[in-house]
Amino acid sequence: MEGERPYLSASGAPLSLRRRQHSASCRELAVRCPRLQLRSLSAATSAVWLAAYGLFALCQNSMVLSAAIFLTLAGLIIYLHFVKIDQESLLVIGSLGIQVTSSYASGKESTTFIEMSRVKDVVINEAVHMQKVIYYLCILLQDPQDPEGVSEVVPLFQSSKPRLDCLIEVYKSCQEILDQRKTAPQSS
Secondary structure, three states: OOEEEEEEEOOOOEEEEEEEEEEOOEEEEEEEOOOOOHHHHHHHHHHHHHHHHHHHHHHOOHHHHHHHHHHHHHHHHHHHHHHOEEEEEEEEEOOOEEEEEEEEOOOOEEEEEEEHHHEEEEEEEEEEEOOEEEEEEEEEEEOOOOOOOEEEEEEOOOOOOEOHHHHHHHHHHHHHHHHHHHHOOOOO
């Protein structure tokens, strides 16, 4: 079950799914997005600086160039630290819960842990966006007042948006562990 396979995102960008099975009831599934390309970064920076130089040539104010440099650097830092996600991973531990981690291009990580007692199910849902149907994986959280109800829906892989074939593989892996939990004898 170990390995990495290529897939595509909903927009057609290349992704890869890395699977690791740590034990029978513990699996890690990570969707990796392509790294930031130096070519696109250089093109965006050059466009901003050329526009700033054009404004400088018209108004002869050096503050325009300084502002362009500052805005470009600030924008890049904000993009790398808060927007560009390189990897989204799901660690499913049958006896404990599900850990969802997003790794940003700057190295920052954002982690959320959901206790298994709160997990009702993991499902593939669909949404209509513009003129196409997009599929996404989500965790249904059990309503504490109503055991049959759902209190919250937690969408997964929001940044990478993998296509249905990749989501099915992650879904099956999650369901195998959830089924183990349901069929395991309950100790009191």
